[in-house]
Amino acid sequence: MGAEIAALMGFFGITGAFALIGTVLAGWMAWRIVEKAGLPGWAGLGSILLSLTAVGAVVPLILLWVFAYMRWPRDEPAPASPGYAPPPPRGPPPPTGPAILPPPPAALADGRGWKLTGVLGNGGTVALTVYGGPATYALTGALATAPTDLSVPDPSVGQPHARLMTAGQRLGLEDLGSPGGTFIDGARLLPEHGPRDISAARIIRLGSVELSLTRA
Amino acid sequence: MGDPVSWLLGLSAVLLFSVVIGHILVALLLIIPTWRICQRAGFSGALALFHLVPLIGSFIVMGVLAFSDWPNGEAGQQRPVAGR
Numbered sequence: 001m002g003a004e005i006a007a008l009m010g011f012f013g014i015t016g017a018f019a020l021i022g023t024v025l026a027g028w029m030a031w032r033i034v035e036k037a038g039l040p041g042w043a044g045l046g047s048i049l050l051s052l053t054a055v056g057a058v059v060p061l062i063l064l065w066v067f068a069y070m071r072w073p074r075d076e077p078a079p080a081s082p083g084y085a086p087p088p089p090r091g092p093p094p095p096t097g098p099a100i101l102p103p104p105p106a107a108l109a110d111g112r113g114w115k116l117t118g119v120l121g122n123g124g125t126v127a128l129t130v131y132g133g134p135a136t137y138a139l140t141g142a143l144a145t146a147p148t149d150l151s152v153p154d155p156s157v158g159q160p161h162a163r164l165m166t167a168g169q170r171l172g173l174e175d176l177g178s179p180g181g182t183f184i185d186g187a188r189l190l191p192e193h194g195p196r197d198i199s200a201a202r203i204i205r206l207g208s209v210e211l212s213l214t215r216a
Numbered sequence: 217m218g219d220p221v222s223w224l225l226g227l228s229a230v231l232l233f234s235v236v237i238g239h240i241l242v243a244l245l246l247i248i249p250t251w252r253i254c255q256r257a258g259f260s261g262a263l264a265l266f267h268l269v270p271l272i273g274s275f276i277v278m279g280v281l282a283f284s285d286w287p288n289g290e291a292g293q294q295r296p297v298a299g300r
Contacts, residue, residue, distance in 0.1 A: 025275065029282035036257070036281075038291030061245060068249030072256070074291035187258050193288060 023048065038073025075192050114171050116204065118211035120154045126209070128152070129216050130164055130171065137164040139206060156180040156207025165195055171213075173198045180207025243267045250277055258287030 030044030047063040113131040120126055128150045130137060137148045141157030144150065150164065158178025165172035172195040175182040182189040183205035184198055198204065204211045250264035254277075263280060266273040 022275070026278060029275075029278040032282035033253075033278065035292075036286055036290040064246070065249045068252040068256075072291070074289065186260065187255055187288060 023052065034067065036074070037067070038076070039067075075190065113166075113216040115214050115216040116150075116211040117214070118152075118209050120152070121156065121208055122154075124153075126152050126211070128211075130166060131216075134168075135166050137166075138162075139164060141207075152206055152209055152211070154207060154209045157209060158207070161206050162189075163195070170197055170199045172196060173201075173204065178207070182206055239270065240268070243273075246274065253281065256288065257281060258289075 027045040027048040030048045031041035034044035035041040047060045051060045116128040138160040139150050139162045140160040142159040161178045162182050163174040174195040175189045177191040246267040247264045251261035254263045255261045266276045
């Protein structure tokens with residue numbers, strides 16, 4: 001009988017140790033995750049510790065849903081600082097390429113541009129070519145009226161919808177806040193994210209139009 | 217009443233089925249918000265499917281979110297222009 005009791009106590013001791021380690025680990029990771037979103041780390045730790053209390057797992061589950069759908073401080077527009085110039089939210093593209101996409105220090109000599117190809121909602125196709133060198137292009141659902149306009153004639157594409165920037169061997173994309181949204185390989189790009197390097201991206205979605213990005 | 221062994225086997229199957237369905241339902245409650253969190257962080261939403269792995273699945277998702285750089289940028293950093 002004593003052996004059985006000892007075995008049971010050992011089992012529960014190990015289980016308790018695992019639970020303790022799991023809780024500490026989860027609290028630490030939750031702290032880091034909410035900090036990355038711009039919230040105080042103790043909020044994440046607290047939500048994990050709540051699972052140890054009488055409220056059980058329900059409140060942490062609700063907090064998880066709230067965290068997923070709330071507005072994160074990370075997404076707030078960053079305050080102006082000497083090292084960072086926030087992009088203008090809308091309007092025609094500036095005449096020159098932005099200084100915030102400098103060429104990489106060890107860029108290879110590569111004169112190729114980029115090609116965006118896709119199928120429109122009406123079944124038509126679109127093929128756009130962006131050449132290397134510092135330049136800024138406007139992706140728009142309207143007809144191209146300027147050499148820097150890249151027309152994607154689809155109702156789901158804003159006018160303008162997004163901005164493409166080339167600098168060195170890099171290609172940048174900035175959402176201009178159109179309702180259809182802009183996605184990079186499935187991830188939503190918001191205007192407050194500013195320009196993003198899409199040189200290594202494969203699929204760009206403007207509204208409902210998916211464009212495959214390849215080197216020209 | 218029937219064979220007790222068959223009766224026990226049937227009961228076990230029903231219990232196992234209930235546990236699996238219950239696990240999937242609970243995982244779904246975790247997968248939906250986590251899918252959105254992963255997407256907002258810049259990862260594929262499918263990462264949230266790790267919640268389907270019993271016991272350690274949630275730790276895997278949390279570990280990726282906690283200890284890797286978020287492609288869509290993190291608070292306190294300058295907005296990344298270069299992709300990682």
